Amino acid sequence: MPKVLISDKLSPRAVDIFTERGVDVDVKPGLSPDELAAIIGEYDGLAIRSATKVTRDILDAAPNLKVVGRAGIGVDNVDIPEATKRGVVVMNTPFGNAVTTAEHAITMILSLARQIPAANESTQAGKWEKSRFMGTEITGKRLGIIGCGNIGAIVADRAQGLKMRVMGYDPYLTPENATRLGIEKVELDELLAQADFITLHTPLTDGTRNIISADALNKTKKGVRIVNCARGGLVDEMALAAALGTGHVAGAALDVFENEPATDNILFGMDNVVATPHLGASTTEAQEKVALQVAEQMADFLVKGAVTNALNMASVSAEEAPILKPYMVLGRQLGSFLGQVESEGLQSVSIELDGKAAVLNPEPIVASTLAGLLGPVMESVNMVNAAAVASANGIAVSTVRHDRQCDYETLLRVTIKHASGSRTIAGTLVGGDKARIVEVQHIAVESDFPAHLLYLRNYDKPGFIGDLGTLCGKYGVNIATFHLGRRDVGGEAVALVEIDGELPDSMLGDLRALKQVVRVDALQFQQ
Numbered sequence: 001m002p003k004v005l006i007s008d009k010l011s012p013r014a015v016d017i018f019t020e021r022g023v024d025v026d027v028k029p030g031l032s033p034d035e036l037a038a039i040i041g042e043y044d045g046l047a048i049r050s051a052t053k054v055t056r057d058i059l060d061a062a063p064n065l066k067v068v069g070r071a072g073i074g075v076d077n078v079d080i081p082e083a084t085k086r087g088v089v090v091m092n093t094p095f096g097n098a099v100t101t102a103e104h105a106i107t108m109i110l111s112l113a114r115q116i117p118a119a120n121e122s123t124q125a126g127k128w129e130k131s132r133f134m135g136t137e138i139t140g141k142r143l144g145i146i147g148c149g150n151i152g153a154i155v156a157d158r159a160q161g162l163k164m165r166v167m168g169y170d171p172y173l174t175p176e177n178a179t180r181l182g183i184e185k186v187e188l189d190e191l192l193a194q195a196d197f198i199t200l201h202t203p204l205t206d207g208t209r210n211i212i213s214a215d216a217l218n219k220t221k222k223g224v225r226i227v228n229c230a231r232g233g234l235v236d237e238m239a240l241a242a243a244l245g246t247g248h249v250a251g252a253a254l255d256v257f258e259n260e261p262a263t264d265n266i267l268f269g270m271d272n273v274v275a276t277p278h279l280g281a282s283t284t285e286a287q288e289k290v291a292l293q294v295a296e297q298m299a300d301f302l303v304k305g306a307v308t309n310a311l312n313m314a315s316v317s318a319e320e321a322p323i324l325k326p327y328m329v330l331g332r333q334l335g336s337f338l339g340q341v342e343s344e345g346l347q348s349v350s351i352e353l354d355g356k357a358a359v360l361n362p363e364p365i366v367a368s369t370l371a372g373l374l375g376p377v378m379e380s381v382n383m384v385n386a387a388a389v390a391s392a393n394g395i396a397v398s399t400v401r402h403d404r405q406c407d408y409e410t411l412l413r414v415t416i417k418h419a420s421g422s423r424t425i426a427g428t429l430v431g432g433d434k435a436r437i438v439e440v441q442h443i444a445v446e447s448d449f450p451a452h453l454l455y456l457r458n459y460d461k462p463g464f465i466g467d468l469g470t471l472c473g474k475y476g477v478n479i480a481t482f483h484l485g486r487r488d489v490g491g492e493a494v495a496l497v498e499i500d501g502e503l504p505d506s507m508l509g510d511l512r513a514l515k516q517v518v519r520v521d522a523l524q525f526q527q
């Protein structure tokens, strides 16, 4: 039974879902990095929110880890490139807390406009400072949204309900979507110059770090108010403190900070600052949704092979997973055959899907084929990183889905081009799920993918089988199955010979010396 660790505070519904779906679960929030590293080796899955940092050190200590599930949106606490290298799928729940976070941003806008937190504190302290808390109306004010994705779009909708005029800066926002969302699409400088309120809703990336810098703040309108419910690091906190100090920025409401937990920060204690401790996603409804969703996704992956909302792998639905699985095995074995035969100078790979295979989601099949192909040549290649590894090594990958009559009910063909030529192999599924070779170099020949297979290219001449049998006898190698194919009588031929156990190295030399033999490869297949 797969085993998952929940290392942050998640709704208890997650435990129920894991248990109902056949996954063992331990709940241990608040572990230090060392404590987590000491136990993570036992687990197949790790479910987190934002407190757990999934670093290279944690991944190094997790040889069995297959999936990290983030109950939330931002995954900047997970080292995705390192997870990918190790074949660990990283999933998030991209929608579960979006409404709640957008509502927090709207709350922050209103809190700033009417100075609610400070007014509350003063009133409850027995002061009656009516004239100190003069507010600003938000009706008709310009709201600039930086990042108009899921959350930004919901903020735009709610702000329009409050009669704000909404503009947005997002390089990936199409004019059509901007019109549909009622957002005036502008460049960053225009937004900075015109907005009365600026709210941030981008991920933290190299492109967005310090997007609100000292320079950007200089371009803003005097009296602007700034809201950040996305990530600390988007706003330069020193520059913001300076701009608040001069009064150029009238107020800032921050849910997120450069260093969290933020127990000390240059902005704390300033009159016009509202701060919350990363509460954007903290409503009962959102936490229920993300916990439930992450548990469902992780359990479906670990139990059925379904992949949903992964950031480093193609999606596979729970319905598709059992159908795709045998094709992924077939692709891996065909790839492995070619990868063992031809390991040098790979230039391109073409994966053709014919018959029933042509209507399937090709991405997982292609990923598995590439993992099989590159595995014998490169270390640490897996389904999760195979496409990236191929691309990084300049190997062009193409997929062809044929819409034509096929001799087989279903067929996969893999063709590679390498420095000195090309190789091709095709396979089918027998009985719906058993991988079988049906062609090598366009020569019809049938074989399973046994643990040990001799692949011989020879000439179709009398004496070959006798010579091969004699050598096997001499070395004590038992032939389990024997399959022959030829292009034409007396011409190029192929033999696929299943043997019981590994081929002795010295026998390989003797086989290659046989006069009818062109090449011999001793192949091994994962069972």
Ligand SMILES: NC(=O)C1=CN([C@@H]2O[C@H](COP(=O)(O)OP(=O)(O)OC[C@H]3O[C@@H](n4cnc5c(N)ncnc54)[C@H](O)[C@@H]3O)[C@@H](O)[C@H]2O)C=CC1
Pocket (backbone or CB within 6 Å): 072, 073, 074, 094, 097, 098, 101, 146, 147, 148, 149, 150, 151, 152, 169, 170, 171, 172, 173, 201, 202, 203, 204, 207, 208, 229, 230, 231, 255, 256, 278, 279, 280, 281, 282
């Ligand atoms: N405070 C909290 O508790 C929460 C914070 N978040 C944060 O909110 C962020 C946004 O979440 P979603 O809207 O769901 O993500 P999303 O991926 O739907 O939207 C992000 C948008 O940012 C845009 N973007 C990327 N680079 C940009 C750039 N350089 N300039 C302007 N726009 C850029 C993208 O095109 C995209 O439209 C998350 O990445 C997460 O860090 C999310 C949930 C809760």
Ligand SMILES: O=C(O)CCC(=O)C(=O)O
Pocket (backbone or CB within 6 Å): 049, 050, 071, 072, 073, 074, 075, 097, 278, 279, 280, 281, 282
């Ligand atoms: O889990 C949380 O409380 C934080 C949520 C968040 O920041 C996110 O989903 O990106």
